[in-house]
Amino acid sequence: LAALALHRNPPSNLERIDPATLHLSGEFTEPNLGTRIEQNGQVTTRIVATQFAFVPPCVVVPADREVTLRLASPDVIHGILVSGTNVNTMVVPGFVSQVHTVFRRTGDLLMPCHEFCGFGHSQILARVRVVPADHHARRQQPPIRRSRAMSGSRSLHCISSSTISTVARASAR
Protein backbone atom coordinates (compact mmCIF):
# COMPACT_ATOMS: atom_id res chain seq x y z
CA LEU A 1 0.00 0.00 0.00
CA ALA A 2 2.87 2.34 0.80
CA ALA A 3 4.36 1.65 -2.63
CA LEU A 4 1.07 2.50 -4.29
CA ALA A 5 0.60 5.61 -2.19
CA LEU A 6 4.11 6.84 -3.01
CA HIS A 7 3.74 5.93 -6.70
CA ARG A 8 6.56 3.42 -6.48
CA ASN A 9 5.85 1.11 -9.33
CA PRO A 10 7.72 -1.70 -11.02
CA PRO A 11 10.46 -0.08 -13.11
CA SER A 12 9.19 -1.16 -16.47
CA ASN A 13 6.06 -1.69 -18.44
CA LEU A 14 5.15 -4.53 -20.77
CA GLU A 15 5.63 -2.99 -24.17
CA ARG A 16 6.89 -5.01 -27.07
CA ILE A 17 9.11 -3.77 -29.91
CA ASP A 18 10.87 -5.55 -32.76
CA PRO A 19 14.64 -5.44 -32.09
CA ALA A 20 15.46 -6.26 -35.72
CA THR A 21 13.79 -3.10 -37.01
CA LEU A 22 14.54 -0.81 -34.08
CA HIS A 23 16.85 1.42 -36.13
CA LEU A 24 14.60 1.65 -39.17
CA SER A 25 11.45 3.33 -37.92
CA GLY A 26 9.70 4.52 -34.80
CA GLU A 27 10.88 6.30 -31.71
CA PHE A 28 14.27 4.56 -31.44
CA THR A 29 15.73 5.67 -34.75
CA GLU A 30 18.95 7.67 -34.36
CA PRO A 31 17.44 11.17 -34.79
CA ASN A 32 14.87 10.49 -32.07
CA LEU A 33 17.33 9.46 -29.36
CA GLY A 34 18.11 11.78 -26.49
CA THR A 35 15.83 13.98 -24.40
CA ARG A 36 12.68 15.51 -25.81
CA ILE A 37 9.85 17.56 -24.34
CA GLU A 38 6.67 16.00 -25.67
CA GLN A 39 3.69 18.03 -26.81
CA ASN A 40 1.98 17.42 -23.45
CA GLY A 41 5.04 18.75 -21.57
CA GLN A 42 6.32 15.34 -20.56
CA VAL A 43 10.12 15.04 -20.59
CA THR A 44 11.14 11.79 -22.28
CA THR A 45 14.66 10.47 -22.76
CA ARG A 46 15.14 7.68 -25.28
CA ILE A 47 18.29 5.59 -25.17
CA VAL A 48 19.37 2.52 -27.12
CA ALA A 49 21.58 0.06 -25.29
CA THR A 50 23.66 -1.80 -27.82
CA GLN A 51 26.92 -3.66 -28.14
CA PHE A 52 29.01 -1.81 -27.01
CA ALA A 53 27.67 1.63 -26.20
CA PHE A 54 24.67 3.53 -25.00
CA VAL A 55 23.30 5.77 -27.73
CA PRO A 56 23.54 8.67 -27.22
CA PRO A 57 26.56 8.40 -24.90
CA CYS A 58 25.40 11.44 -22.94
CA VAL A 59 21.88 12.74 -22.38
CA VAL A 60 20.82 16.09 -21.00
CA VAL A 61 17.89 16.11 -18.57
CA PRO A 62 16.26 18.87 -16.50
CA ALA A 63 16.52 18.89 -12.71
CA ASP A 64 13.41 18.73 -10.51
CA ARG A 65 11.10 17.56 -13.27
CA GLU A 66 9.69 14.11 -13.82
CA VAL A 67 11.68 12.41 -16.56
CA THR A 68 10.59 9.26 -18.34
CA LEU A 69 13.47 7.10 -19.53
CA ARG A 70 12.60 4.75 -22.38
CA LEU A 71 15.19 2.19 -23.39
CA ALA A 72 15.44 -0.57 -25.96
CA SER A 73 18.09 -3.00 -27.20
CA PRO A 74 18.61 -4.26 -30.76
CA ASP A 75 20.94 -7.10 -29.81
CA VAL A 76 21.33 -8.67 -26.35
CA ILE A 77 20.27 -8.07 -22.74
CA HIS A 78 21.80 -4.99 -21.16
CA GLY A 79 21.32 -3.32 -17.80
CA ILE A 80 21.29 0.34 -16.97
CA LEU A 81 21.64 2.33 -13.79
CA VAL A 82 22.26 5.98 -13.10
CA SER A 83 24.52 6.49 -10.12
CA GLY A 84 22.92 8.07 -7.08
CA THR A 85 19.36 7.73 -8.38
CA ASN A 86 16.62 5.12 -8.42
CA VAL A 87 17.16 4.39 -12.12
CA ASN A 88 18.06 0.73 -12.39
CA THR A 89 16.54 -1.63 -14.91
CA MET A 90 17.34 -4.31 -17.43
CA VAL A 91 16.96 -3.72 -21.14
CA VAL A 92 15.69 -6.83 -22.87
CA PRO A 93 15.53 -7.19 -26.66
CA GLY A 94 11.91 -7.20 -27.76
CA PHE A 95 10.67 -4.96 -24.97
CA VAL A 96 10.75 -1.27 -24.10
CA SER A 97 12.08 -0.62 -20.60
CA GLN A 98 10.56 2.44 -19.01
CA VAL A 99 11.55 4.23 -15.81
CA HIS A 100 10.16 7.40 -14.25
CA THR A 101 12.42 9.51 -12.08
CA VAL A 102 13.24 13.00 -10.88
CA PHE A 103 16.86 14.17 -10.88
CA ARG A 104 17.34 16.39 -7.84
CA ARG A 105 20.95 17.54 -8.22
CA THR A 106 22.61 19.11 -11.21
CA GLY A 107 25.84 17.72 -12.59
CA ASP A 108 27.09 14.71 -14.51
CA LEU A 109 26.04 11.22 -13.38
CA LEU A 110 27.59 7.97 -14.52
CA MET A 111 25.41 5.52 -16.40
CA PRO A 112 27.18 2.14 -16.79
CA CYS A 113 25.83 -1.10 -18.17
CA HIS A 114 25.38 -3.56 -15.30
CA GLU A 115 24.42 -6.69 -17.20
CA PHE A 116 27.24 -8.58 -18.90
CA CYS A 117 26.57 -8.16 -22.60
CA GLY A 118 29.80 -9.31 -24.24
CA PHE A 119 33.54 -8.72 -24.23
CA GLY A 120 33.08 -4.97 -24.55
CA HIS A 121 30.68 -4.76 -21.60
CA SER A 122 33.06 -2.94 -19.26
CA GLN A 123 33.53 -0.12 -21.77
CA ILE A 124 29.82 0.78 -21.86
CA LEU A 125 29.84 3.91 -19.79
CA ALA A 126 27.57 6.82 -20.57
CA ARG A 127 26.53 9.82 -18.53
CA VAL A 128 23.46 11.83 -17.66
CA ARG A 129 23.97 15.58 -17.51
CA VAL A 130 21.41 17.14 -15.17
CA VAL A 131 20.95 20.84 -15.84
CA PRO A 132 18.64 23.43 -14.23
CA ALA A 133 15.15 23.12 -15.63
CA ASP A 134 15.09 26.64 -17.01
CA HIS A 135 18.36 26.06 -18.86
CA HIS A 136 16.96 22.88 -20.31
CA ALA A 137 13.75 24.59 -21.40
CA ARG A 138 15.65 27.30 -23.22
CA ARG A 139 17.93 24.68 -24.79
CA GLN A 140 20.74 27.14 -25.06
CA GLN A 141 23.48 25.32 -23.24
CA PRO A 142 26.39 24.23 -25.46
CA PRO A 143 27.38 21.69 -26.53
CA ILE A 144 24.08 20.32 -27.75
CA ARG A 145 23.32 18.60 -31.01
CA ARG A 146 19.78 18.99 -32.21
CA SER A 147 17.79 16.97 -34.64
CA ARG A 148 14.17 16.99 -35.59
CA ALA A 149 12.30 13.89 -36.53
CA MET A 150 9.38 13.29 -34.16
CA SER A 151 6.70 15.77 -33.25
CA GLY A 152 7.29 17.82 -30.12
CA SER A 153 10.54 19.48 -29.17
CA ARG A 154 13.96 18.64 -30.52
CA SER A 155 16.05 15.82 -29.09
CA LEU A 156 18.88 16.97 -26.88
CA HIS A 157 22.12 15.21 -26.10
CA CYS A 158 25.72 16.16 -25.45
CA ILE A 159 28.27 16.00 -28.21
CA SER A 160 31.44 16.46 -26.18
CA SER A 161 33.21 13.22 -25.30
CA SER A 162 35.91 14.82 -23.16
CA THR A 163 33.93 14.81 -19.94
CA ILE A 164 33.31 11.10 -20.03
CA SER A 165 37.04 10.44 -20.02
CA THR A 166 37.45 12.77 -17.07
CA VAL A 167 34.64 11.08 -15.19
CA ALA A 168 35.98 7.62 -15.99
CA ARG A 169 39.44 8.51 -14.76
CA ALA A 170 38.04 10.07 -11.60
CA SER A 171 35.96 6.99 -10.85
CA ALA A 172 38.95 4.72 -11.43
CA ARG A 173 41.01 6.44 -8.73
Place this chain on the structure above:
Amino acid sequence: MSPLVKDLDDKQMADLAAYYGRLFRGAIDPEQSGRYVGIDIQNVITNGDVARALPPCSACHQVRAGGPIEIPTLTGQYAQYIEAQRKAFADGARHNDIYHRMRSVAAKLTPNEIRLLAIYHSGQ
Protein backbone atom coordinates in the same frame (compact mmCIF):
# COMPACT_ATOMS: atom_id res chain seq x y z
CA MET B 1 30.34 -3.89 -57.43
CA SER B 2 27.21 -2.07 -58.58
CA PRO B 3 27.09 -3.58 -62.10
CA LEU B 4 27.48 -7.06 -60.64
CA VAL B 5 24.55 -6.85 -58.24
CA LYS B 6 22.11 -4.45 -59.88
CA ASP B 7 20.21 -7.23 -61.65
CA LEU B 8 19.97 -9.56 -58.66
CA ASP B 9 16.58 -9.95 -57.04
CA ASP B 10 16.04 -10.16 -53.27
CA LYS B 11 16.13 -13.96 -53.17
CA GLN B 12 19.39 -14.13 -55.10
CA MET B 13 20.96 -11.59 -52.76
CA ALA B 14 19.76 -13.55 -49.73
CA ASP B 15 21.12 -16.78 -51.22
CA LEU B 16 24.51 -15.20 -51.90
CA ALA B 17 24.65 -13.78 -48.37
CA ALA B 18 23.83 -17.20 -46.94
CA TYR B 19 26.55 -18.79 -49.07
CA TYR B 20 29.27 -16.34 -48.10
CA GLY B 21 28.12 -16.35 -44.49
CA ARG B 22 28.81 -20.07 -44.25
CA LEU B 23 32.34 -19.88 -45.61
CA PHE B 24 35.15 -20.42 -43.15
CA ARG B 25 36.26 -17.25 -41.44
CA GLY B 26 39.81 -17.25 -40.18
CA ALA B 27 40.37 -16.27 -36.58
CA ILE B 28 42.58 -13.29 -35.83
CA ASP B 29 45.39 -14.84 -33.88
CA PRO B 30 48.20 -12.54 -32.70
CA GLU B 31 50.55 -15.52 -32.48
CA GLN B 32 49.89 -16.37 -36.11
CA SER B 33 49.63 -12.90 -37.60
CA GLY B 34 53.38 -12.37 -37.72
CA ARG B 35 52.86 -8.64 -37.63
CA TYR B 36 53.93 -7.10 -34.36
CA VAL B 37 52.03 -3.89 -33.66
CA GLY B 38 53.16 -3.14 -30.13
CA ILE B 39 51.74 -3.72 -26.68
CA ASP B 40 49.57 -0.59 -26.71
CA ILE B 41 47.75 -1.67 -29.85
CA GLN B 42 47.47 -5.19 -28.51
CA ASN B 43 45.76 -3.76 -25.45
CA VAL B 44 43.27 -1.87 -27.60
CA ILE B 45 42.52 -5.08 -29.49
CA THR B 46 42.04 -7.32 -26.49
CA ASN B 47 41.08 -4.97 -23.64
CA GLY B 48 39.92 -1.70 -25.16
CA ASP B 49 40.42 1.53 -23.25
CA VAL B 50 38.07 2.42 -20.41
CA ALA B 51 39.35 6.02 -20.27
CA ARG B 52 38.07 6.53 -23.82
CA ALA B 53 35.04 4.24 -23.45
CA LEU B 54 36.64 2.24 -26.24
CA PRO B 55 35.53 -1.39 -26.47
CA PRO B 56 38.12 -3.98 -27.54
CA CYS B 57 38.21 -4.71 -31.26
CA SER B 58 37.97 -8.41 -30.51
CA ALA B 59 34.62 -7.95 -28.76
CA CYS B 60 32.98 -7.61 -32.18
CA HIS B 61 35.47 -8.59 -34.86
CA GLN B 62 36.78 -11.81 -33.38
CA VAL B 63 35.08 -14.89 -34.75
CA ARG B 64 32.27 -16.08 -32.45
CA ALA B 65 32.88 -13.13 -30.13
CA GLY B 66 29.13 -12.61 -29.75
CA GLY B 67 28.97 -9.06 -31.08
CA PRO B 68 26.28 -7.61 -33.33
CA ILE B 69 25.43 -9.87 -36.26
CA GLU B 70 26.15 -7.28 -38.94
CA ILE B 71 29.79 -6.85 -37.88
CA PRO B 72 32.15 -7.99 -40.67
CA THR B 73 35.12 -10.29 -40.31
CA LEU B 74 38.28 -8.36 -41.15
CA THR B 75 40.79 -11.16 -41.43
CA GLY B 76 42.44 -11.25 -44.84
CA GLN B 77 41.13 -7.84 -45.90
CA TYR B 78 43.65 -5.40 -47.34
CA ALA B 79 45.22 -3.18 -44.67
CA GLN B 80 44.89 -0.13 -46.92
CA TYR B 81 41.17 -0.79 -47.33
CA ILE B 82 40.60 -1.27 -43.59
CA GLU B 83 42.53 1.92 -42.81
CA ALA B 84 40.60 3.92 -45.40
CA GLN B 85 37.25 2.67 -44.11
CA ARG B 86 38.15 3.42 -40.49
CA LYS B 87 39.16 6.94 -41.43
CA ALA B 88 35.90 7.33 -43.31
CA PHE B 89 33.98 6.21 -40.21
CA ALA B 90 36.04 8.57 -38.04
CA ASP B 91 35.20 11.67 -40.06
CA GLY B 92 31.65 10.58 -40.83
CA ALA B 93 32.15 10.15 -44.56
CA ARG B 94 30.95 6.57 -44.11
CA HIS B 95 27.86 6.36 -41.95
CA ASN B 96 26.09 3.11 -42.71
CA ASP B 97 26.88 1.59 -39.31
CA ILE B 98 23.85 1.09 -37.11
CA TYR B 99 23.67 3.34 -34.05
CA HIS B 100 27.12 4.89 -34.68
CA ARG B 101 28.80 1.67 -33.55
CA MET B 102 31.90 2.05 -35.72
CA ARG B 103 31.81 5.83 -36.05
CA SER B 104 31.97 6.23 -32.28
CA VAL B 105 34.90 3.81 -32.06
CA ALA B 106 36.88 5.15 -35.02
CA ALA B 107 36.54 8.75 -33.84
CA LYS B 108 38.37 7.85 -30.62
CA LEU B 109 41.35 6.28 -32.40
CA THR B 110 44.45 8.23 -33.40
CA PRO B 111 45.62 8.06 -37.04
CA ASN B 112 48.58 5.94 -35.94
CA GLU B 113 46.29 3.53 -34.07
CA ILE B 114 44.07 3.25 -37.14
CA ARG B 115 47.10 2.41 -39.30
CA LEU B 116 48.51 -0.19 -36.90
CA LEU B 117 45.13 -1.78 -36.27
CA ALA B 118 44.61 -2.12 -40.01
CA ILE B 119 47.95 -3.91 -40.30
CA TYR B 120 46.99 -6.22 -37.45
CA HIS B 121 43.50 -7.00 -38.68
CA SER B 122 44.64 -7.70 -42.22
CA GLY B 123 47.12 -10.34 -41.10
CA GLN B 124 46.62 -14.00 -40.44
